[in-house]
Amino acid sequence: MADASLTALYQDIILDHYRRPRNKGTLEHATISVPMRNPFCGDEITLELEMNGDQISDVRFTGRGCSISQASTSMMTEMVKGKHVSEIGHIGERFRAMIMGDADAATDDALGKARALAGVARFPARVKCALLAWNALERGLAQSAEQNTAETRDTET
Amino acid sequence: MPYRSDFPLLVANPALHYLDSAASAQKPKVVLDAIRDFYETSYANPHRGAYSLSSLATARYHSARQRIAEFLGAVDFEALIFTRGTTEALNLLATALSVSNIRSGDEIVVTALEHHSNFVTWQQAALATGARFRICEMTSDGRVDMDVLEGMLNTRTRVVAFGHVSNALGTVNPVSEIVRLVRERSDATIICDGAQGAPHIRVDFDKLGVDAYAFSGHKMGGPMGLGGLVARRKLLERIPPYQFGGDMIEFVEDQSSTWAPLPHKFEAGTPNAAGAVGLAAAVDYLDGIGMERVQAHEKALVALAQSRLEALDGVTTYGPPAAERSGVLSFNVDDVHAHDLATILDSTGVCIRSGHHCAQPLMRRLGVPATARASFYIYNDESDVDALVAGVKQASTLFAGTIAGN
Secondary structure, three states, X not given: OOOXXXXXXXXXXXXXXXXXXXXXXXXXXXXXXXXXXXXXOOEEEEEEEEEEOOEEEEEEEEEEOOHXXXXXXXXXXXXXXXXXXXXXXXXXXXXXXXXOOOOOHHHOHHHHHHXXXXXXXXXXXXXXXXXXXXXXXXXXXXXXXHHHHHHHHHHHO | OOOHHHOHHHHHOOOOEEOEOOOOOOOOHHHHHHHHHHHHHOOOOOOOXXXXXXXXXXXXXXXXXXXXXXXXXXXXXHHEEEEOOHHHHHHHHHHHHHHHOOOOOOEEEEEOOOOHHHOHHXXXXXXXXXXXXXXXOEOOOOOEXXXXXXXXXXXXXXXXXXXXXXXXXXXXOOHHHHHHHHHHHOOOEEEEEOOOOOOOOOOOHHHHOOOEEEEEHHHHOOOOOOEEEEEOHHHHHHOOOOOOOOOOEEEEOOOOEEEOOOOHHHOOOOXXXXXXXXXXXXXHHHHHHOHHHHHHHHHHHHHHHHHHHHOOOOEEEEOOOHHHEOOEEEEEEOOEOHHHHHHHHHHOOEEOEEEOOOOHHHHHHHOOOOEEEEEOOOOOOHHHHHHHHHHHHHHHHHHOOOOOOO
């Protein structure tokens, strides 16, 4: 492809995650399930989390959409599996910064393979695709925190 | 390229292939000039001042209304109401009819082909009034299923609302036939969403038989923010105003008010006179070419695009045969999500729309989350089709072997 920004957008690793999404499917013991839609293009995913306290012990997703939304979701699940909520907050923040064009974030080791999505910053119409999974994760973790609070309250009373 | 040179944006961007006119059309220079001239020579608030400049602005606004009504085949130009566009026109009708006509137990019929603005409006009117919201299904090739429609109509049918042309598939609906069916079986008010009709097909409102026809100026070369509806006078006199304010009243008592005559009853507030002047120039431009020629030009291009895309491996097109469609072509490419396709085409200067086209009920019935849509207008030519086909090939190669939507 002649267009450099297009080559940067559709890197092999992104197409690979689109072809062979990691952690695709459903969880037997999901504690959280978050459906998330991109109303702009109709893409949708459902993110399932199995939480162990404030740790994501397992994560899977179903859904369909464009290469960017699917690859971003696949990469996100790889990054957050086994991590604690406190670590994920930072990664999510850096990822958002990178997608919005922050050059420092685009070289942040904390983002690992997901740095391949830095090219999205050049395509404003695709930002929502890249963030779909992270928005779902944020909502899921908020729900998990509410559950934990409710459980603590129930135990106390 | 006989017409492209009339459009300054396209002249300034010779490598641009604009194939998204169903979303909004580019503007011919005569429209931009007319708007500028209005502001430079005739600008004041219409209907307000006792001074001659205001009278001049009023006169230009008035003659723009007459000209646009004439273009749409409506002799009664006072029954042309300006709104921000089709969406507001349909909201006006749905809201006013909900107040005055639609009762619990009534039925509202729309089709599965509708744009959200002609679907959600009636869905919500039904919820607000207790009426039954009925959706006429489509045939597998994206046309209104006339047998299903016939079976849905009865004496409880209060409103039938349908698009002249589907924005997502380009299907041209048989308006006269639909009107005949409705009139035979009910006293329903018939509303036609002409957003994709008026820019492309000669509309003869007085012969069409519908009670109201909504349109958007920006899709026919006019400026953004100005569209409207033409309607039968009886309907507009029967329903209440949609918005209240200046310009639309006759007398305001402490506890009650009476309304100005048509069209002012439905045009509260300072009007978009410059927009109307611009749209009048746009319809002059279209009439200068001739709507028959506009339509023939688009049909030829869409047929060419369809046959060349269908000749490629892995391309699926949606909707009826070329003879029954307007200048819109919806399609998908195996392994390439429409959104990715739009990004790749954009890198080659080709502007298409991707997504659900504000027609999610239709997309559900097609069984796809999104389609790519190329739409043609008078300024397009074969080079735009060439660029579209080349971009689709490029995307297909890049994504070969991936499984879209897996």
